[in-house]
Amino acid sequence: MTSADLASLPLDGQLAEVLAACGRNRERDLADLFRLLAQPSISAQGIGVDECSELVRDLLERSGFAARIMATPGAPVVYGERCNAPGQPTLLIYGHYDVQPADPLEAWDSPPFEPTIRDGRIWARGVADNKGQFVANVLGARAWLETVGELPINVKVVVEGEEESGSPNFPAFVAANRDLLAADLVYVSDGQVFETHQPIVEFGNRGMLYIELVAHGPSRDLHSGNFGGVAPNPAWTLVHLLATMFSPDGEILVPGVLDAVRPVTPELRTALDAIPLDEAAALADIGLTEKAAPKDLPYYDRLMVRPTMNIAGFTSGYGGAGSKTVLPAEARVKMDLRLVPNQDPAVIYDQIRAHVAAHAPGVEILHHGAMEPVAVALDSPLAAPVRRAVEVGFGVAPVDVPMVGGSLPSAVWPKELGVPAIVVPYGNADQANHSPNENMITERFYAGIRTSAALLGAMVGQNRQI
Amino acid sequence: MTSADLASLPLDGQLAEVLAACGRNRERDLADLFRLLAQPSISAQGIGVDECSELVRDLLERSGFAARIMATPGAPVVYGERCNAPGQPTLLIYGHYDVQPADPLEAWDSPPFEPTIRDGRIWARGVADNKGQFVANVLGARAWLETVGELPINVKVVVEGEEESGSPNFPAFVAANRDLLAADLVYVSDGQVFETHQPIVEFGNRGMLYIELVAHGPSRDLHSGNFGGVAPNPAWTLVHLLATMFSPDGEILVPGVLDAVRPVTPELRTALDAIPLDEAAALADIGLTEKAAPKDLPYYDRLMVRPTMNIAGFTSGYGGAGSKTVLPAEARVKMDLRLVPNQDPAVIYDQIRAHVAAHAPGVEILHHGAMEPVAVALDSPLAAPVRRAVEVGFGVAPVDVPMVGGSLPSAVWPKELGVPAIVVPYGNADQANHSPNENMITERFYAGIRTSAALLGAMVGQNRQI
Numbered sequence: 001m002t003s004a005d006l007a008s009l010p011l012d013g014q015l016a017e018v019l020a021a022c023g024r025n026r027e028r029d030l031a032d033l034f035r036l037l038a039q040p041s042i043s044a045q046g047i048g049v050d051e052c053s054e055l056v057r058d059l060l061e062r063s064g065f066a067a068r069i070m071a072t073p074g075a076p077v078v079y080g081e082r083c084n085a086p087g088q089p090t091l092l093i094y095g096h097y098d099v100q101p102a103d104p105l106e107a108w109d110s111p112p113f114e115p116t117i118r119d120g121r122i123w124a125r126g127v128a129d130n131k132g133q134f135v136a137n138v139l140g141a142r143a144w145l146e147t148v149g150e151l152p153i154n155v156k157v158v159v160e161g162e163e164e165s166g167s168p169n170f171p172a173f174v175a176a177n178r179d180l181l182a183a184d185l186v187y188v189s190d191g192q193v194f195e196t197h198q199p200i201v202e203f204g205n206r207g208m209l210y211i212e213l214v215a216h217g218p219s220r221d222l223h224s225g226n227f228g229g230v231a232p233n234p235a236w237t238l239v240h241l242l243a244t245m246f247s248p249d250g251e252i253l254v255p256g257v258l259d260a261v262r263p264v265t266p267e268l269r270t271a272l273d274a275i276p277l278d279e280a281a282a283l284a285d286i287g288l289t290e291k292a293a294p295k296d297l298p299y300y301d302r303l304m305v306r307p308t309m310n311i312a313g314f315t316s317g318y319g320g321a322g323s324k325t326v327l328p329a330e331a332r333v334k335m336d337l338r339l340v341p342n343q344d345p346a347v348i349y350d351q352i353r354a355h356v357a358a359h360a361p362g363v364e365i366l367h368h369g370a371m372e373p374v375a376v377a378l379d380s381p382l383a384a385p386v387r388r389a390v391e392v393g394f395g396v397a398p399v400d401v402p403m404v405g406g407s408l409p410s411a412v413w414p415k416e417l418g419v420p421a422i423v424v425p426y427g428n429a430d431q432a433n434h435s436p437n438e439n440m441i442t443e444r445f446y447a448g449i450r451t452s453a454a455l456l457g458a459m460v461g462q463n464r465q466i
Numbered sequence: 467m468t469s470a471d472l473a474s475l476p477l478d479g480q481l482a483e484v485l486a487a488c489g490r491n492r493e494r495d496l497a498d499l500f501r502l503l504a505q506p507s508i509s510a511q512g513i514g515v516d517e518c519s520e521l522v523r524d525l526l527e528r529s530g531f532a533a534r535i536m537a538t539p540g541a542p543v544v545y546g547e548r549c550n551a552p553g554q555p556t557l558l559i560y561g562h563y564d565v566q567p568a569d570p571l572e573a574w575d576s577p578p579f580e581p582t583i584r585d586g587r588i589w590a591r592g593v594a595d596n597k598g599q600f601v602a603n604v605l606g607a608r609a610w611l612e613t614v615g616e617l618p619i620n621v622k623v624v625v626e627g628e629e630e631s632g633s634p635n636f637p638a639f640v641a642a643n644r645d646l647l648a649a650d651l652v653y654v655s656d657g658q659v660f661e662t663h664q665p666i667v668e669f670g671n672r673g674m675l676y677i678e679l680v681a682h683g684p685s686r687d688l689h690s691g692n693f694g695g696v697a698p699n700p701a702w703t704l705v706h707l708l709a710t711m712f713s714p715d716g717e718i719l720v721p722g723v724l725d726a727v728r729p730v731t732p733e734l735r736t737a738l739d740a741i742p743l744d745e746a747a748a749l750a751d752i753g754l755t756e757k758a759a760p761k762d763l764p765y766y767d768r769l770m771v772r773p774t775m776n777i778a779g780f781t782s783g784y785g786g787a788g789s790k791t792v793l794p795a796e797a798r799v800k801m802d803l804r805l806v807p808n809q810d811p812a813v814i815y816d817q818i819r820a821h822v823a824a825h826a827p828g829v830e831i832l833h834h835g836a837m838e839p840v841a842v843a844l845d846s847p848l849a850a851p852v853r854r855a856v857e858v859g860f861g862v863a864p865v866d867v868p869m870v871g872g873s874l875p876s877a878v879w880p881k882e883l884g885v886p887a888i889v890v891p892y893g894n895a896d897q898a899n900h901s902p903n904e905n906m907i908t909e910r911f912y913a914g915i916r917t918s919a920a921l922l923g924a925m926v927g928q929n930r931q932i
Contacts, residue, residue, distance in 0.1 A: 206691060210789045219753025224776045225672060225872030228804050229768030230748075232758040235777035235799075236712060243709035246702060282696075287685025287795075292698040302695030310690045311701035312783050312792050318800060319781035323676045323834040325802050325873075326778050333701075334784060336791050338694050368789040406691030407791075 014148050015392075015457040021147040022140070022449050029139050029449060030122075030442075032059060036097070036131045037115035037124040043098035043165045049075045056097050056159050059135070063142040065157060070177075072169040075161030079180070082141070083154035089463040090154040091456065092183035094421070095134020095190070096163035099126030100434045107436035121428075121439040128440045129433035133189035133426045134159055136445055140452030152460050156183060166369070167409050174416045184463055185382045186413045187455065189448060191404070191425035192433070196276045199390045199398040199447075201383065202423035206303075207339035207373030208407035209348050210312075212366040213238060213356065215331045221317070222327040234331035235316040241360040242333065245352075246309045250293035256351040257307070262341045262375075264305055271378055271402050272300045304403035308338040334368070338407065345370035372411035376420040378402060385458035386422050392458075393451025398424070424451065480614055481858075481923040487613040488606070488915050495605050495915060496588075496908075498525060502563070502597045503581035503590040509564035509631045515541045518563050522625050525601070529608035531623060536643075538635040541627030545646070548607070549620035555929040556620040557922065558649035560887070561600020561656070562629035565592030566900045573902035587894075587905040594906045595899035599655035599892045600625055602911055606918030618926050622649060632835070633875050640882045650929055651848045652879045653921065655914060657870065657891035658899070662742045665856045665864040665913075667849065668889035672769075673805035673839035674873035675814050676778075678832040679704060679822065681797045687783070688793040700797040701782040707826040708799065711818075712775045716759035722817040723773070728807045728841075730771055737844055737868050738766045770869035774804040800834070804873065811836035838877035842886040844868060851924035852888050858924075859917025864890070890917065 022029075036059065041052035053069050056078040060067035065080030075098060083090065102112035102125045110116050112125035122132065137157075144151050158181060160170050174181060193200050215234035222231055245254050252258060264272070279299050283289060291299070297306070316331035318324035339345055349367060356363050376383070378400055390398040404423070413421040426448035427433065428441045488495075502525065507518035519535050522544040526533035531546030541564060549556065568578035568591045576582050578591035588598065603623075610617050624647060626636050640647060659666050681700035688697055711720050718724060730738070745765050749755060757765070763772070782797035784790035805811055815833060822829050842849070844866055856864040870889070879887040892914035893899065894907045 208691070208791070210791070212789075217754075222752060223872065224774070224778060224802050225674070225804055225870075226769075227752065228774040228776045228802070228871065229772055230757055230765065231752055231754060232756070233777055235780050236708075236714075239705050239708045239777070239780075240714045242702075242705045246705075248702075248706040286688060286693065286697055288683075288697060290698070291696055299696065303692075306695055308690070308694040310694045310791075310793055311699055311705070311797075312690060312790060313785050313794070314701050314705075314780050314782045314797065315785035316781075317777065317779035319779050319785075319798070323678075323800060323802070324778060325674070325676070325776075327776055328779070331777075331780065332785070334789060336690050336694070336789070338691060404691075405694065406689065 012457055014152070015454060018143045018147045018453050018457070019450055022143045022446070022453060025143065026446060032139065033122070033132055033135050033445065034115045036135060037127055038113055040113050041098050041126070041161065042101050043075055043162045044101055049098060049161050052097050053078050053161055059138060060157060063138050064145040072173050074169045077161065077173055078159040080157040081155065082151055083156070084150055085152060085154050088153040088461070089184035089459050090156060090182065091459060092156045092158065092181055092186045093134065093137045094186055094188045095137070095159045096130045096161065097159050098161045098164050099129065099131070100164050104436060109437055112438070117442060120443070121441050122445065123437060123439045125438050128192070128427040128431035128438055130163070130190050132440045132445050133448060136426060136448030137187065137189055137452040140449045141456060143449065143453050144456055152456050155456065156181060171409060171412045171416070174412050178416055181417055183417060183419055185459070186417070186419055186421035187386070188421055188423045189426050190423060192427035192429050192431050193425055194276055195278070195281070195429045197428065198276060199394040199396055200401045200425065201386055201390060201398045202401045202404050202425065203378055203383070204341070204373065204375035204402065205404040205406060205408045205410060207343065207345055207411070208369070208371045209337045209339060209345040210368040210370070211335050211349070211352065212368060213241065213333045213335070214364040214366065215360065216362060216364070217329050218327065219329060221329050224325040224327040227327050231327055233327055235328055237360055237363065238314070238316070238331045238333050241356065241363060242311070244359050245355065248293065252307065252309050254352055254355045257348055260342045260344065260347070261307060267378060268402055271400050272298065272304060275300050275399055275401060303405035305340060307340050307343060310336050310338070312336050338405065339373045340403065341373045341375040343373060345372060371407045371409055374410045374414065374421070375403060376422060380420065382420070382462060383422065385462055386424065386455060388458045389451050389455035390424055392454035394447045426451070478923055480618070481920060484609045484613045484919050484923070485916055488609045488912070488919060491609065492912060498605065499588070499598055499601050499911065500581045502601060503593055504579055506579050507564050507592070507627065508567050509541055509628045510567055515564060515627050519544050519627055522563050525604060526623060529604050530611040538639050540635045543627065543636070543639055544625040546623040547621070548617055549622070550616055551618060551620050554619040554927070555650040555925050556622060556648065557925060558647055558652045559600065559603045559621065559623045560652055560654045561603070561625045562596045562627065563625050564627045564630050565595065565597070566630050570902065575903055578904070583908060586909070587907050588911065589903060589905045591904050594658070594893040594897035594904055596629070596656050598906045598911050599914060602892060602914030603653070603655055603918040606915045607922060609915065609919050610922055618922050621922065622647060637875060637878045637882070640878050644882055647883055649883060649885055651925070652883070652885055652887035653852070654887055654889045655892050656889060658893035658895050658897050659891055660742055661744065661747070661895045663894065664742060664862055665860040666867045666891065667852055667856060667864045668867045668870050668891065669844055669849070670807070670839065670841035670868065671870040671872060671874045671876060673809065673811055673837045673877070675803045675805060675811040675836045676834040677801050677815065677818065678834055679707065679799045679801070680830040680832065681826065682828060682830070683795050684793065685795060687795050690791040690793040693793050697793055699793055701794055703826055703829065704780070704782070704797045704799050707822065707829060710825050711821065714759065718773065718775050720818055720821045723814055726808045726810065726813070727773060733844060734868055737866050738764065738770060741766050741865055741867060769871035771806060773806050773809060776802050776804070778802050804871065805839045806869065807839045807841040809839060811838060837873045837875055840876045840880065841869060842888060846886060848886070848928060849888065851928055852890065852921060854924045855917050855921035856890055858920035860913045
């Protein structure tokens with residue numbers, strides 16, 4: 001946004017000064033980010049995680065936070081706080097300093113851990129997911145401190161190092177540190193906006209239940225000529241079981257699973273219809289011309305209103321080239337169900353277990369993980385300052401996204417701290433997180449800094465209203 | 467069998483002499499077999515095939531046959547003949563000199579290509595499949611020659627080198643050499659008997675149709691959170707298609723596929739019921755207590771009367787440990803159908819293709835191979851001398867097996883030569899062909915030599931009766 005745009009917004013005098021300071025500190029802010037980007041921190045491979053946690057602590061300290069590294073059974077958590085605003089609300093910023101592995105290295109146009117600017121973008125592993133996003137939020141607070149001398153509200157920062165490995169220790173960490181982390185709102189910048197580049201505010205995400213069904217046949221793979229017709233085939237067992245669980249029309253058939261799905265209120269309908277959509281382009285990008293059944297369901301209802309039952313993997317017998325005449329000993333199907341409010345993954349699991357027991361009693365069911373769906377009300381009182389901050393930071397009013405299709409372990413915040421989390425992704429649509437050539441449009445990094453600075457101002461006086 | 471048993475059979479005087487000679491030549495016969503066993507001949511890996519074909523030619527020549535090596539586009543065929551019995555019938559002996567790969571080598575108790583005798587068995591890769599079996603047939607003829615000075619009938623021997631690779635060139639070889647191979651009966655020793663050790667005479671085998679169904683979804687694997695509900699899942703497409711093809715009750719549902727299945731005649735019923743069966747033991751050996759649906763179908767009807775529709779492989783999405791949330795781009799199922807007389811694999815393929823086009827028009831169907839089912843009438847005139855020869859060779863009357871569950875390319879004999887093939891397996895039930903520690907009970911090798919010697923005698927005067 002130009003300074004003319006900024007001037008047209010009715011900014012508090014102090015915030016205007018802070019934003020101006022952000023503009024003057026662009027080179028230093030970028031150097032602070034590059035220092036983190038140059039440090040590999042691959043949790044899946046245990047590479048550089050401790051070193052990176054120290055860099056994050058240093059950044060927090062240099063930004064005026066009292067910071068420390070806190071041990072977990074896995075990678076350490078970095079915690080910082082500056083709570084010198086008595087009577088004002090507390091904002092908890094969440095991020096993660098670990099990154100995905102960078103391979104295949106040969107697919108990168110520049111080395112993943114040598115950050116560089118090219119074509120108006122920062123290129124580095126982890127720049128979007130998540131270093132460039134949480135660092136922007138820290139630097140927005142620093143701008144307040146350096147300009148005004150103090151933060152206008154209380155700010156806590158928690159940065160974990162195992163998000164890319166499924167955050168195995170983080171929920172327990174939060175539960176064990178409820179008082180330390182107590183806040184009025186959890187603010188998370190992660191993920192990406194739509195192709196339009198318009199900023200968005202995310203109010204929740206789908207939950208998940210991940211199961212595996214295992215059908216057992218003979219004790220070893222058999223010759224299908226010598227035993228075909230005699231031995232039951234476990235792949236057929238699963239095919240017939242699965243056909244009772246999900247219809248060709250796209251309906252989940254397991255009794256009870258849909259019972260708790262929240263109805264679409266007029267307010268939710270309006271929000272869904274307001275999300276930008278170029279459906280033909282979205283489908284073309286994944287090589288499709290038609291959506292899954294039922295064909296007439298609106299695009300975003302599929303991601304935000306209806307649960308899914310997805311086959312993530314089906315494995316049985318011979319999968320190589322050509323032919324092999326085997327009657328397999330085993331068949332396995334991995335499934336994830338994306339859950340919407342107010343489905344409870346524990347209840348859904350029991351319903352599926354009962355269904356499997358009734359239809360294919362020999363089939364084993366494994367539980368590979370669950371996350372509860374989370375939804376923050378679109379009219380939550382704390383949504384207003386967030387929307388206002390994004391508008392100030394990006395110069396464009398954001399779109400409300402009631403629900404993200406993916407699943408995040410964000411139920412930990414309402415469950416353990418009693419507060420919601422609102423997510424504002426700073427990443428561009430083509431950020432290529434988890435892929436080679438991960439990148440972040442440089443101006444989006446700076447807009448993120450401005451957004452978090454604006455959020456601190458906008459939250460003044462907004463205590464405990466959720 | 468003891469010599470007392472032998473004496474009790476009304477043997478032709480010459481045959482008695484020949485069988486006595488077999489008894490005197492045991493050490494030399496074993497050495498001849500060991501020479502072939504020591505030569506690796508793995509067609510799948512192109513190892514030692516030419517060298518082995520020369521050893522087979524040498525054995526045939528040393529046994530009194532005019533032998534030569536005949537080129538094919540793949541491994542050579544060894545052909546030998548001794549046709550000095552004008553007016554007498556011609557027997558064509560078929561075998562294969564190639565063997566399965568021997569890995570995993572560490573699972574063998576003695577090296578696979580260092581034949582040895584232990585516990586009354588010969589241990590070596592290929593001893594049962596098929597070197598020990600076709601060599602026995604050659605040596606039975608040699609005993610006639612050495613004892614009487616000539617063979618009582620005309621004998622041709624054809625030994626191919628690609629059977630373990632699916633005989634890709636053999637049918638064309640037979641078609642191109644109809645006159646050379648012309649015979650009254652094709653005699654094959656391959657495979658194994660039942661656990662009872664009782665000899666069997668096999669009158670046919672199931673055919674096969676091997677297809678692959680490929681369902682296409684999005685153009686790449688997708689994140690099931692970001693796209694679940696939007697993109698059609700090809701694994702679900704196949705599940706729903708497959709459920710229309712084969713019922714939970716074990717019935718093939720594709721229209722027309724069962725139309726040509728031959729009815730069970732009283733004669734066939736009698737033969738089926740006469741086959742030895744310890745069903746509980748057979749099931750226990752493969753870790754089962756129950757047969758596939760329908761449960762009340764007799765055991766051998768499953769292998770000899772009814773066709774099967776087997777899922778040999780189902781592959782889609784993630785098959786590793788734990789969980790991965792992917793919406794797969796593709797799903798593949800490999801299927802073999804074991805066909806019975808008088809099903810035609812070409813007709814069945816068209817019926818399945820029409821069914822797939824009607825139910826899942828986007829699903830691709832691949833044809834990976836077909837073999838026609840073959841059945842020789844149980845009352846075929848040439849069955850009598852074969853049964854008689856087996857009784858002489860093994861000292862026990864054989865059981866008729868109307869059909870073998872597996873599939874062999876044996877339709878080539880009636881189709882190209884106009885004659886049937888009768889199969890008499892010399893291998894023991896636990897021969898472990900295709901596995902480590904392949905073996906053949908030593909006495910079964912010698913019984914095989916006696917059987918083929920007896921067959922030459924029993925066929926005298928049995929011309930063109932099929």
